[in-house]
Amino acid sequence: MTDTTFQPPGAGQWTAESAHAYGAMTLIGQHLMRTGMTTGMAQTFSDYGLPAETLDCRFVHGHMYTRIRPLIAPDRTPTRPPPTALLRLAFRVHPELRRRTRRAERALATQPWREPVRQWYERERGQIESENLALQRIALSPLDDVALAAHWSRALAHAERLWARHFVLHGYDLGPIGLLLVAGEDWGLQPAEILPALQGASPSTSEPARILAVLRAEIGHAGGSPASLDDVRAASPAAAAELDRYLELRGWHLVSRYDVDGLTLGELPAVVLASIVEGNDVAAAIDAEAVAAALRARVPAADRDEFDDLLAEARLAMDLRDENGPLTVEWTGGLLRRALLEIGARLQARSLLATAEHVFELEPHEVAPLLTRGDGPTAGTLATRAARRQANSALRLPHVLGPPEPPPPADALPEATARLLRVVQAVLDLLDRQDRPHGLAGTGVGTASYRGRARRAEAPEDAIATLEAGDVLVVPYTTPAYNTILPLAGAVVTAEGGPLSHAAVLARELGIPAVVGVTGAHTIPDGATIEVDPTAGEVRILTN
Numbered sequence: 037m038t039d040t041t042f043q044p045p046g047a048g049q050w051t052a053e054s055a056h057a058y059g060a061m062t063l064i065g066q067h068l069m070r071t072g073m074t075t076g077m078a079q080t081f082s083d084y085g086l087p088a089e090t091l092d093c094r095f096v097h098g099h100m101y102t103r104i105r106p107l108i109a110p111d112r113t114p115t116r117p118p119p120t121a122l123l124r125l126a127f128r129v130h131p132e133l134r135r136r137t138r139r140a141e142r143a144l145a146t147q148p149w150r151e152p153v154r155q156w157y158e159r160e161r162g163q164i165e166s167e168n169l170a171l172q173r174i175a176l177s178p179l180d181d182v183a184l185a186a187h188w189s190r191a192l193a194h195a196e197r198l199w200a201r202h203f204v205l206h207g208y209d210l211g212p213i214g215l216l217l218v219a220g221e222d223w224g225l226q227p228a229e230i231l232p233a234l235q236g237a238s239p240s241t242s243e244p245a246r247i248l249a250v251l252r253a254e255i256g257h258a259g260g261s262p263a264s265l266d267d268v269r270a271a272s273p274a275a276a277a278e279l280d281r282y283l284e285l286r287g288w289h290l291v292s293r294y295d296v297d298g299l300t301l302g303e304l305p306a307v308v309l310a311s312i313v314e315g316n317d318v319a320a321a322i323d324a325e326a327v328a329a330a331l332r333a334r335v336p337a338a339d340r341d342e343f344d345d346l347l348a349e350a351r352l353a354m355d356l357r358d359e360n361g362p363l364t365v366e367w368t369g370g371l372l373r374r375a376l377l378e379i380g381a382r383l384q385a386r387s388l389l390a391t392a393e394h395v396f397e398l399e400p401h402e403v404a405p406l407l408t409r410g411d412g413p414t415a416g417t418l419a420t421r422a423a424r425r426q427a428n429s430a431l432r433l434p435h436v437l438g439p440p441e442p443p444p445p446a447d448a449l450p451e452a453t454a455r456l457l458r459v460v461q462a463v464l465d466l467l468d469r470q471d472r473p474h475g476l477a478g479t480g481v482g483t484a485s486y487r488g489r490a491r492r493a494e495a496p497e498d499a500i501a502t503l504e505a506g507d508v509l510v511v512p513y514t515t516p517a518y519n520t521i522l523p524l525a526g527a528v529v530t531a532e533g534g535p536l537s538h539a540a541v542l543a544r545e546l547g548i549p550a551v552v553g554v555t556g557a558h559t560i561p562d563g564a565t566i567e568v569d570p571t572a573g574e575v576r577i578l579t580n
Contacts, residue, residue, distance in 0.1 A: 044101075153352060311520070550570060
Protein backbone atom coordinates (compact mmCIF):
# COMPACT_ATOMS: atom_id res chain seq x y z
CA MET A 37 0.00 0.00 0.00
CA THR A 38 1.39 3.42 -0.98
CA ASP A 39 2.23 5.72 1.92
CA THR A 40 0.07 8.84 1.68
CA THR A 41 1.31 10.49 4.86
CA PHE A 42 2.07 14.14 4.24
CA GLN A 43 5.53 15.01 5.53
CA PRO A 44 7.23 18.40 5.17
CA PRO A 45 9.50 18.32 2.10
CA GLY A 46 12.24 20.19 3.97
CA ALA A 47 13.01 22.30 6.99
CA GLY A 48 10.52 24.93 8.12
CA GLN A 49 6.82 25.37 7.42
CA TRP A 50 5.34 24.73 3.98
CA THR A 51 2.00 26.04 2.68
CA ALA A 52 -0.17 24.22 0.14
CA GLU A 53 -0.41 26.13 -3.14
CA SER A 54 -3.79 25.20 -4.60
CA ALA A 55 -4.43 28.26 -6.76
CA HIS A 56 -2.01 27.08 -9.46
CA ALA A 57 -2.46 23.33 -9.40
CA TYR A 58 -5.50 21.06 -9.56
CA GLY A 59 -4.86 17.63 -8.10
CA ALA A 60 -1.47 15.95 -8.37
CA MET A 61 0.64 17.54 -11.09
CA THR A 62 2.41 15.59 -13.80
CA LEU A 63 6.15 15.08 -13.38
CA ILE A 64 6.71 17.47 -16.29
CA GLY A 65 4.46 20.07 -14.67
CA GLN A 66 6.28 19.64 -11.35
CA HIS A 67 9.62 20.17 -13.06
CA LEU A 68 8.49 23.36 -14.78
CA MET A 69 6.85 24.81 -11.69
CA ARG A 70 9.68 23.89 -9.31
CA THR A 71 12.54 25.16 -11.46
CA GLY A 72 10.63 28.15 -12.80
CA MET A 73 9.43 29.40 -9.43
CA THR A 74 12.64 28.87 -7.46
CA THR A 75 14.85 30.32 -10.22
CA GLY A 76 12.60 33.24 -11.08
CA MET A 77 11.79 34.23 -7.50
CA ALA A 78 15.49 34.03 -6.53
CA GLN A 79 16.21 36.71 -9.12
CA THR A 80 13.21 38.79 -8.01
CA PHE A 81 14.17 38.62 -4.33
CA SER A 82 17.74 39.60 -5.19
CA ASP A 83 16.70 42.49 -7.45
CA TYR A 84 14.39 43.94 -4.79
CA GLY A 85 16.82 43.37 -1.92
CA LEU A 86 14.59 41.00 0.03
CA PRO A 87 16.39 39.17 2.85
CA ALA A 88 15.41 35.73 1.55
CA GLU A 89 16.86 33.37 -1.02
CA THR A 90 13.71 32.48 -2.95
CA LEU A 91 10.16 31.20 -2.78
CA ASP A 92 10.95 27.51 -2.65
CA CYS A 93 8.58 25.10 -4.39
CA ARG A 94 8.42 21.37 -3.67
CA PHE A 95 5.91 18.59 -4.15
CA VAL A 96 4.38 16.08 -1.75
CA HIS A 97 2.46 13.26 -3.47
CA GLY A 98 2.33 15.51 -6.53
CA HIS A 99 0.83 18.49 -4.65
CA MET A 100 2.62 21.82 -4.55
CA TYR A 101 3.88 23.37 -1.32
CA THR A 102 5.88 26.58 -0.99
CA ARG A 103 8.10 28.21 1.62
CA ILE A 104 10.04 31.46 1.71
CA ARG A 105 13.61 30.19 1.96
CA PRO A 106 15.78 32.33 4.27
CA LEU A 107 19.22 33.57 3.31
CA ILE A 108 20.79 32.44 6.58
CA ALA A 109 20.51 28.83 7.78
CA PRO A 110 17.81 28.00 5.21
CA ASP A 111 17.76 24.29 6.04
CA ARG A 112 17.26 24.72 9.76
CA THR A 113 13.84 25.14 11.35
CA PRO A 114 13.95 28.06 13.80
CA THR A 115 12.20 27.58 17.11
CA ARG A 116 12.32 31.22 18.23
CA PRO A 117 12.86 34.61 16.58
CA PRO A 118 16.49 35.72 16.35
CA PRO A 119 17.51 38.15 19.10
CA THR A 120 16.93 41.74 18.03
CA ALA A 121 20.48 42.82 18.72
CA LEU A 122 21.94 39.91 16.78
CA LEU A 123 19.68 40.56 13.79
CA ARG A 124 20.60 44.25 13.71
CA LEU A 125 24.25 43.29 13.80
CA ALA A 126 23.75 40.79 10.96
CA PHE A 127 22.32 43.50 8.69
CA ARG A 128 25.38 45.64 9.42
CA VAL A 129 28.11 43.03 8.95
CA HIS A 130 26.78 40.17 6.77
CA PRO A 131 27.95 40.99 3.19
CA GLU A 132 24.85 39.72 1.39
CA LEU A 133 22.41 41.27 3.87
CA ARG A 134 24.22 44.59 3.47
CA ARG A 135 23.91 44.32 -0.31
CA ARG A 136 20.23 43.43 -0.01
CA THR A 137 19.59 46.42 2.24
CA ARG A 138 21.09 48.79 -0.33
CA ARG A 139 18.99 47.20 -3.08
CA ALA A 140 15.84 47.53 -0.99
CA GLU A 141 16.52 51.23 -0.45
CA ARG A 142 17.19 51.67 -4.17
CA ALA A 143 14.01 49.77 -5.09
CA LEU A 144 11.83 52.08 -3.02
CA ALA A 145 13.59 55.17 -4.35
CA THR A 146 13.95 54.38 -8.06
CA GLN A 147 10.93 52.25 -9.02
CA PRO A 148 13.04 49.54 -10.76
CA TRP A 149 10.04 47.90 -12.45
CA ARG A 150 9.50 50.82 -14.83
CA GLU A 151 12.17 49.86 -17.35
CA PRO A 152 11.23 46.13 -17.48
CA VAL A 153 7.56 47.03 -17.89
CA ARG A 154 8.45 49.44 -20.72
CA GLN A 155 10.65 46.78 -22.33
CA TRP A 156 7.81 44.26 -22.04
CA TYR A 157 5.47 46.40 -24.13
CA GLU A 158 8.09 47.65 -26.57
CA ARG A 159 10.09 44.49 -27.19
CA GLU A 160 9.77 41.43 -24.95
CA ARG A 161 6.10 40.65 -25.49
CA GLY A 162 6.50 40.64 -29.26
CA GLN A 163 9.69 38.61 -29.09
CA ILE A 164 8.07 35.88 -26.97
CA GLU A 165 5.05 35.77 -29.27
CA SER A 166 7.36 35.31 -32.28
CA GLU A 167 9.31 32.53 -30.54
CA ASN A 168 6.10 30.73 -29.59
CA LEU A 169 4.72 31.00 -33.11
CA ALA A 170 7.97 29.69 -34.61
CA LEU A 171 7.67 26.49 -32.53
CA GLN A 172 3.94 26.23 -33.18
CA ARG A 173 4.28 26.52 -36.95
CA ILE A 174 6.50 23.44 -37.20
CA ALA A 175 4.37 20.58 -38.55
CA LEU A 176 5.02 17.63 -36.26
CA SER A 177 3.56 14.63 -38.10
CA PRO A 178 6.10 14.76 -40.99
CA LEU A 179 9.06 14.76 -38.55
CA ASP A 180 10.90 11.50 -37.98
CA ASP A 181 11.44 10.39 -34.37
CA VAL A 182 14.87 12.00 -34.03
CA ALA A 183 13.61 15.34 -35.36
CA LEU A 184 10.50 15.15 -33.15
CA ALA A 185 12.68 14.42 -30.10
CA ALA A 186 14.83 17.43 -30.98
CA HIS A 187 11.68 19.55 -31.29
CA TRP A 188 10.57 18.35 -27.85
CA SER A 189 13.94 19.31 -26.36
CA ARG A 190 13.77 22.79 -27.90
CA ALA A 191 10.21 23.31 -26.70
CA LEU A 192 11.17 22.14 -23.19
CA ALA A 193 14.19 24.45 -22.97
CA HIS A 194 12.00 27.31 -24.26
CA ALA A 195 9.35 26.59 -21.60
CA GLU A 196 11.93 26.28 -18.80
CA ARG A 197 13.34 29.70 -19.66
CA LEU A 198 9.97 31.40 -19.92
CA TRP A 199 8.46 29.82 -16.80
CA ALA A 200 11.38 31.29 -14.85
CA ARG A 201 10.86 34.61 -16.63
CA HIS A 202 7.19 34.46 -15.67
CA PHE A 203 8.07 34.65 -11.98
CA VAL A 204 10.61 37.42 -12.53
CA LEU A 205 7.96 39.46 -14.31
CA HIS A 206 5.58 38.92 -11.41
CA GLY A 207 8.02 40.90 -9.28
CA TYR A 208 7.58 43.81 -11.64
CA ASP A 209 3.79 43.64 -11.75
CA LEU A 210 2.97 42.67 -8.17
CA GLY A 211 5.58 44.96 -6.60
CA PRO A 212 3.88 48.25 -7.55
CA ILE A 213 0.47 46.85 -6.61
CA GLY A 214 1.81 45.74 -3.22
CA LEU A 215 3.35 49.16 -2.57
CA LEU A 216 -0.04 50.78 -3.22
CA LEU A 217 -1.73 48.35 -0.85
CA VAL A 218 0.80 48.94 1.94
CA ALA A 219 0.59 52.72 1.60
CA GLY A 220 -3.18 52.42 1.54
CA GLU A 221 -3.11 50.49 4.79
CA ASP A 222 -1.12 53.33 6.38
CA TRP A 223 -3.81 55.76 5.16
CA GLY A 224 -6.66 53.63 6.48
CA LEU A 225 -7.70 52.26 3.08
CA GLN A 226 -8.59 48.58 2.87
CA PRO A 227 -7.47 46.38 -0.04
CA ALA A 228 -11.09 45.65 -0.96
CA GLU A 229 -11.56 49.41 -1.44
CA ILE A 230 -8.35 49.89 -3.45
CA LEU A 231 -8.51 47.03 -5.95
CA PRO A 232 -11.64 48.30 -7.81
CA ALA A 233 -9.62 51.43 -8.67
CA LEU A 234 -7.44 49.18 -10.85
CA GLN A 235 -10.35 47.99 -12.99
CA GLY A 236 -9.81 48.75 -16.66
CA ALA A 237 -6.03 48.84 -16.26
CA SER A 238 -5.65 45.40 -17.86
CA PRO A 239 -6.93 45.69 -21.44
CA SER A 240 -5.16 42.45 -22.42
CA THR A 241 -7.54 40.62 -20.08
CA SER A 242 -10.61 41.81 -21.95
CA GLU A 243 -9.04 41.71 -25.43
CA PRO A 244 -10.37 38.20 -26.30
CA ALA A 245 -13.90 39.32 -25.40
CA ARG A 246 -13.55 42.31 -27.73
CA ILE A 247 -12.29 40.06 -30.56
CA LEU A 248 -15.19 37.67 -30.01
CA ALA A 249 -17.57 40.64 -30.13
CA VAL A 250 -16.14 41.64 -33.53
CA LEU A 251 -16.70 38.10 -34.81
CA ARG A 252 -20.22 38.12 -33.41
CA ALA A 253 -20.93 41.35 -35.30
CA GLU A 254 -19.52 39.91 -38.54
CA ILE A 255 -21.80 36.88 -38.22
CA GLY A 256 -24.75 39.16 -37.56
CA HIS A 257 -24.08 41.14 -40.73
CA ALA A 258 -23.85 37.95 -42.76
CA GLY A 259 -27.01 36.46 -41.26
CA GLY A 260 -27.52 32.80 -40.44
CA SER A 261 -26.63 30.76 -37.40
CA PRO A 262 -23.19 29.08 -37.56
CA ALA A 263 -23.06 25.47 -36.41
CA SER A 264 -19.28 25.17 -36.63
CA LEU A 265 -16.14 27.28 -36.74
CA ASP A 266 -16.04 26.66 -40.49
CA ASP A 267 -19.44 28.34 -40.69
CA VAL A 268 -17.95 31.33 -38.85
CA ARG A 269 -15.16 31.49 -41.43
CA ALA A 270 -17.72 31.34 -44.23
CA ALA A 271 -19.54 34.40 -42.86
CA SER A 272 -17.04 36.78 -44.45
CA PRO A 273 -13.35 37.08 -45.33
CA ALA A 274 -12.94 39.40 -42.33
CA ALA A 275 -14.50 36.83 -40.00
CA ALA A 276 -12.27 34.07 -41.38
CA ALA A 277 -9.12 36.17 -40.95
CA GLU A 278 -10.09 37.28 -37.44
CA LEU A 279 -10.93 33.75 -36.28
CA ASP A 280 -7.79 32.20 -37.74
CA ARG A 281 -5.59 34.86 -36.14
CA TYR A 282 -7.43 34.44 -32.83
CA LEU A 283 -6.83 30.69 -32.82
CA GLU A 284 -3.25 31.07 -34.01
CA LEU A 285 -2.45 33.32 -31.04
CA ARG A 286 -4.57 31.49 -28.45
CA GLY A 287 -5.46 28.03 -29.72
CA TRP A 288 -2.51 26.31 -28.02
CA HIS A 289 -2.89 28.11 -24.68
CA LEU A 290 -3.60 25.82 -21.75
CA VAL A 291 -6.94 27.01 -20.39
CA SER A 292 -7.91 24.57 -17.65
CA ARG A 293 -4.76 24.13 -15.56
CA TYR A 294 -1.05 24.96 -15.41
CA ASP A 295 0.00 21.51 -16.55
CA VAL A 296 0.54 19.59 -19.78
CA ASP A 297 -2.43 17.29 -19.12
CA GLY A 298 -4.80 20.27 -19.26
CA LEU A 299 -6.81 21.13 -22.37
CA THR A 300 -5.92 23.93 -24.73
CA LEU A 301 -8.44 26.34 -26.22
CA GLY A 302 -8.10 24.80 -29.68
CA GLU A 303 -9.21 21.44 -28.29
CA LEU A 304 -12.54 23.01 -27.29
CA PRO A 305 -14.07 24.13 -30.62
CA ALA A 306 -17.63 23.93 -29.27
CA VAL A 307 -16.73 26.33 -26.44
CA VAL A 308 -15.00 28.69 -28.87
CA LEU A 309 -18.07 28.66 -31.13
CA ALA A 310 -20.45 29.27 -28.24
CA SER A 311 -18.24 32.12 -26.96
CA ILE A 312 -18.47 33.76 -30.37
CA VAL A 313 -22.18 33.26 -30.93
CA GLU A 314 -23.56 33.62 -27.42
CA GLY A 315 -20.80 35.30 -25.40
CA ASN A 316 -21.18 38.52 -23.46
CA ASP A 317 -19.59 41.83 -24.37
CA VAL A 318 -17.25 43.49 -21.88
CA ALA A 319 -19.27 45.54 -19.42
CA ALA A 320 -17.46 47.60 -16.80
CA ALA A 321 -19.27 47.15 -13.49
CA ILE A 322 -17.45 49.93 -11.65
CA ASP A 323 -16.31 53.47 -12.46
CA ALA A 324 -12.64 53.09 -11.52
CA GLU A 325 -11.96 56.83 -11.75
CA ALA A 326 -14.79 57.60 -9.33
CA VAL A 327 -13.44 54.95 -6.95
CA ALA A 328 -9.94 56.46 -7.17
CA ALA A 329 -11.25 59.98 -6.56
CA ALA A 330 -13.14 58.85 -3.45
CA LEU A 331 -10.03 57.10 -2.13
CA ARG A 332 -7.83 60.10 -2.82
CA ALA A 333 -10.16 62.34 -0.82
CA ARG A 334 -9.51 60.14 2.24
CA VAL A 335 -5.74 60.37 1.93
CA PRO A 336 -4.04 63.13 3.93
CA ALA A 337 -3.55 66.18 1.71
CA ALA A 338 0.23 66.03 2.06
CA ASP A 339 0.26 62.46 0.72
CA ARG A 340 -2.07 62.81 -2.25
CA ASP A 341 0.71 63.24 -4.81
CA GLU A 342 2.22 59.99 -3.50
CA PHE A 343 -1.19 58.30 -3.83
CA ASP A 344 -1.45 59.50 -7.43
CA ASP A 345 2.02 58.17 -8.25
CA LEU A 346 1.44 54.79 -6.58
CA LEU A 347 -1.93 54.34 -8.30
CA ALA A 348 -0.43 55.23 -11.68
CA GLU A 349 2.41 52.74 -11.18
CA ALA A 350 0.03 49.98 -10.08
CA ARG A 351 -2.20 50.58 -13.10
CA LEU A 352 0.83 50.50 -15.40
CA ALA A 353 1.85 47.13 -13.99
CA MET A 354 -1.65 45.66 -13.91
CA ASP A 355 -1.82 44.76 -17.58
CA LEU A 356 1.48 42.90 -17.34
CA ARG A 357 -0.05 40.90 -14.47
CA ASP A 358 -2.45 38.98 -16.73
CA GLU A 359 -0.62 39.30 -20.05
CA ASN A 360 2.52 37.64 -18.71
CA GLY A 361 1.08 34.20 -17.88
CA PRO A 362 -0.67 33.42 -21.18
CA LEU A 363 2.51 34.12 -23.15
CA THR A 364 5.16 32.68 -20.83
CA VAL A 365 3.34 29.77 -19.16
CA GLU A 366 0.02 28.80 -20.73
CA TRP A 367 1.26 29.03 -24.33
CA THR A 368 4.64 27.33 -23.76
CA GLY A 369 2.91 24.62 -21.72
CA GLY A 370 0.44 24.16 -24.57
CA LEU A 371 3.29 23.78 -27.04
CA LEU A 372 4.75 21.03 -24.87
CA ARG A 373 1.33 19.36 -24.81
CA ARG A 374 1.20 19.62 -28.62
CA ALA A 375 4.49 17.75 -28.92
CA LEU A 376 3.48 15.18 -26.30
CA LEU A 377 0.22 14.40 -28.09
CA GLU A 378 2.17 13.48 -31.22
CA ILE A 379 4.75 11.53 -29.22
CA GLY A 380 2.08 9.70 -27.24
CA ALA A 381 0.27 8.58 -30.38
CA ARG A 382 3.50 7.13 -31.79
CA LEU A 383 4.43 5.37 -28.55
CA GLN A 384 0.98 3.84 -28.20
CA ALA A 385 1.14 2.56 -31.78
CA ARG A 386 4.33 0.71 -30.82
CA SER A 387 2.75 -0.68 -27.63
CA LEU A 388 5.21 1.35 -25.53
CA LEU A 389 2.21 2.99 -23.84
CA ALA A 390 -1.04 1.32 -22.79
CA THR A 391 -2.83 4.53 -23.77
CA ALA A 392 -1.52 7.67 -25.45
CA GLU A 393 -2.41 9.80 -22.40
CA HIS A 394 0.24 8.00 -20.35
CA VAL A 395 2.83 10.08 -22.17
CA PHE A 396 2.00 12.73 -19.56
CA GLU A 397 3.42 10.44 -16.85
CA LEU A 398 6.97 10.68 -18.21
CA GLU A 399 9.77 12.66 -16.62
CA PRO A 400 11.04 15.40 -18.95
CA HIS A 401 14.35 13.58 -19.53
CA GLU A 402 12.57 10.30 -20.32
CA VAL A 403 10.64 11.55 -23.36
CA ALA A 404 13.36 11.62 -26.04
CA PRO A 405 15.02 8.25 -25.21
CA LEU A 406 11.67 6.46 -25.15
CA LEU A 407 10.69 7.97 -28.48
CA THR A 408 13.97 7.42 -30.34
CA ARG A 409 15.26 4.16 -28.82
CA GLY A 410 12.41 2.67 -26.81
CA ASP A 411 14.57 3.13 -23.69
CA GLY A 412 12.84 4.11 -20.48
CA PRO A 413 9.92 3.17 -18.28
CA THR A 414 7.69 0.37 -19.48
CA ALA A 415 4.03 0.71 -20.36
CA GLY A 416 3.21 -1.02 -17.08
CA THR A 417 5.33 1.41 -15.08
CA LEU A 418 3.65 4.39 -16.69
CA ALA A 419 0.20 2.88 -16.10
CA THR A 420 1.14 2.51 -12.43
CA ARG A 421 2.29 6.13 -12.30
CA ALA A 422 -1.01 7.25 -13.85
CA ALA A 423 -3.03 5.27 -11.30
CA ARG A 424 -0.95 6.62 -8.43
CA ARG A 425 -1.33 10.22 -9.63
CA GLN A 426 -5.09 9.76 -9.96
CA ALA A 427 -5.26 8.43 -6.39
CA ASN A 428 -3.05 11.25 -5.12
CA SER A 429 -5.29 13.81 -6.82
CA ALA A 430 -8.14 12.72 -4.56
CA LEU A 431 -6.16 13.18 -1.33
CA ARG A 432 -7.26 15.79 1.17
CA LEU A 433 -4.36 18.19 1.63
CA PRO A 434 -3.13 19.61 4.93
CA HIS A 435 -2.91 23.37 4.43
CA VAL A 436 0.47 23.56 6.17
CA LEU A 437 3.26 21.08 6.80
CA GLY A 438 5.95 21.52 9.42
CA PRO A 439 6.23 23.67 12.54
CA PRO A 440 5.61 27.44 12.47
CA GLU A 441 8.60 29.67 11.73
CA PRO A 442 8.57 32.72 14.01
CA PRO A 443 9.00 35.94 12.02
CA PRO A 444 11.98 38.21 12.74
CA PRO A 445 11.27 41.18 15.01
CA ALA A 446 10.17 43.99 12.69
CA ASP A 447 11.92 46.68 14.72
CA ALA A 448 15.27 44.97 14.05
CA LEU A 449 14.97 45.25 10.28
CA PRO A 450 16.22 48.19 8.21
CA GLU A 451 13.33 50.47 7.26
CA ALA A 452 13.37 49.69 3.53
CA THR A 453 13.65 45.95 4.18
CA ALA A 454 10.72 45.99 6.59
CA ARG A 455 8.56 47.88 4.10
CA LEU A 456 9.30 45.50 1.24
CA LEU A 457 8.53 42.52 3.46
CA ARG A 458 5.17 44.16 4.18
CA VAL A 459 4.64 44.44 0.41
CA VAL A 460 5.37 40.75 -0.10
CA GLN A 461 3.04 39.74 2.70
CA ALA A 462 0.25 42.03 1.47
CA VAL A 463 0.42 40.47 -1.99
CA LEU A 464 0.59 36.89 -0.73
CA ASP A 465 -2.38 37.51 1.58
CA LEU A 466 -4.53 38.77 -1.30
CA LEU A 467 -3.52 36.04 -3.73
CA ASP A 468 -4.62 33.35 -1.30
CA ARG A 469 -8.06 32.28 -0.18
CA GLN A 470 -9.39 34.30 2.75
CA ASP A 471 -10.85 32.72 5.90
CA ARG A 472 -14.65 32.74 5.74
CA PRO A 473 -17.43 31.85 8.19
CA HIS A 474 -18.84 28.96 6.14
CA GLY A 475 -18.08 26.80 3.13
CA LEU A 476 -20.05 28.73 0.51
CA ALA A 477 -18.61 32.14 1.36
CA GLY A 478 -15.69 33.83 -0.33
CA THR A 479 -14.45 37.09 -1.79
CA GLY A 480 -17.04 38.81 -3.95
CA VAL A 481 -16.19 40.65 -7.16
CA GLY A 482 -18.81 42.95 -8.66
CA THR A 483 -22.03 44.44 -7.37
CA ALA A 484 -24.86 42.55 -9.09
CA SER A 485 -26.10 39.13 -8.01
CA TYR A 486 -26.59 36.45 -10.65
CA ARG A 487 -28.71 33.30 -10.76
CA GLY A 488 -27.93 30.48 -13.14
CA ARG A 489 -27.13 26.83 -13.63
CA ALA A 490 -23.93 25.61 -12.02
CA ARG A 491 -21.50 23.94 -14.38
CA ARG A 492 -19.15 21.94 -12.18
CA ALA A 493 -17.26 18.70 -12.63
CA GLU A 494 -14.53 16.82 -10.82
CA ALA A 495 -12.05 17.96 -13.48
CA PRO A 496 -12.15 21.58 -14.67
CA GLU A 497 -11.80 20.41 -18.29
CA ASP A 498 -15.19 18.67 -18.04
CA ALA A 499 -16.87 21.76 -16.60
CA ILE A 500 -15.45 23.96 -19.36
CA ALA A 501 -16.34 21.52 -22.14
CA THR A 502 -20.02 21.46 -21.13
CA LEU A 503 -20.33 25.21 -20.41
CA GLU A 504 -23.29 26.88 -22.08
CA ALA A 505 -24.18 30.54 -22.38
CA GLY A 506 -25.23 32.01 -19.04
CA ASP A 507 -24.01 29.08 -16.91
CA VAL A 508 -22.11 29.70 -13.69
CA LEU A 509 -18.66 28.18 -14.14
CA VAL A 510 -17.58 26.49 -10.88
CA VAL A 511 -13.90 25.51 -10.96
CA PRO A 512 -10.97 25.05 -8.55
CA TYR A 513 -9.21 28.17 -9.86
CA THR A 514 -8.71 30.06 -13.11
CA THR A 515 -5.67 30.80 -15.23
CA PRO A 516 -5.38 34.10 -17.12
CA ALA A 517 -6.23 32.12 -20.27
CA TYR A 518 -9.78 31.74 -18.96
CA ASN A 519 -10.38 35.17 -20.49
CA THR A 520 -10.99 33.26 -23.72
CA ILE A 521 -13.96 31.32 -22.30
CA LEU A 522 -15.41 33.48 -19.52
CA PRO A 523 -17.37 35.74 -21.92
CA LEU A 524 -19.70 32.72 -22.24
CA ALA A 525 -20.35 32.50 -18.48
CA GLY A 526 -22.94 34.39 -16.50
CA ALA A 527 -20.82 34.24 -13.34
CA VAL A 528 -17.84 32.37 -11.94
CA VAL A 529 -17.11 30.63 -8.63
CA THR A 530 -13.67 29.35 -7.68
CA ALA A 531 -12.54 27.21 -4.76
CA GLU A 532 -9.17 28.94 -4.52
CA GLY A 533 -7.81 32.45 -4.78
CA GLY A 534 -8.25 35.79 -3.09
CA PRO A 535 -8.99 39.39 -4.11
CA LEU A 536 -5.81 39.63 -6.22
CA SER A 537 -6.07 36.19 -7.82
CA HIS A 538 -6.42 35.78 -11.57
CA ALA A 539 -10.08 34.86 -11.14
CA ALA A 540 -10.79 38.13 -9.34
CA VAL A 541 -8.89 40.18 -11.93
CA LEU A 542 -10.69 38.44 -14.82
CA ALA A 543 -14.09 39.00 -13.24
CA ARG A 544 -13.38 42.70 -12.62
CA GLU A 545 -12.09 43.33 -16.13
CA LEU A 546 -14.88 41.41 -17.87
CA GLY A 547 -17.67 42.71 -15.65
CA ILE A 548 -18.69 39.19 -14.59
CA PRO A 549 -20.07 38.58 -11.07
CA ALA A 550 -17.83 36.24 -9.09
CA VAL A 551 -17.17 34.80 -5.67
CA VAL A 552 -13.64 33.42 -5.33
CA GLY A 553 -12.00 31.35 -2.61
CA VAL A 554 -15.17 29.37 -1.84
CA THR A 555 -13.91 26.35 0.12
CA GLY A 556 -17.14 24.42 -0.43
CA ALA A 557 -17.26 25.01 -4.19
CA HIS A 558 -16.73 21.29 -4.77
CA THR A 559 -20.00 20.55 -2.93
CA ILE A 560 -22.11 22.54 -5.39
CA PRO A 561 -24.04 19.99 -7.50
CA ASP A 562 -23.52 20.17 -11.22
CA GLY A 563 -26.70 21.50 -12.82
CA ALA A 564 -28.02 23.09 -9.61
CA THR A 565 -29.54 26.55 -9.79
CA ILE A 566 -27.35 28.80 -7.68
CA GLU A 567 -27.16 32.47 -6.78
CA VAL A 568 -23.79 34.22 -6.90
CA ASP A 569 -23.97 37.24 -4.60
CA PRO A 570 -20.70 39.20 -4.79
CA THR A 571 -21.87 41.93 -2.44
CA ALA A 572 -22.42 39.42 0.38
CA GLY A 573 -19.54 37.25 -0.86
CA GLU A 574 -21.78 34.18 -0.84
CA VAL A 575 -23.03 31.40 -3.10
CA ARG A 576 -26.50 30.01 -2.42
CA ILE A 577 -27.84 26.73 -3.75
CA LEU A 578 -31.45 27.41 -4.74
CA THR A 579 -32.44 24.10 -6.35
CA ASN A 580 -30.63 20.85 -6.99
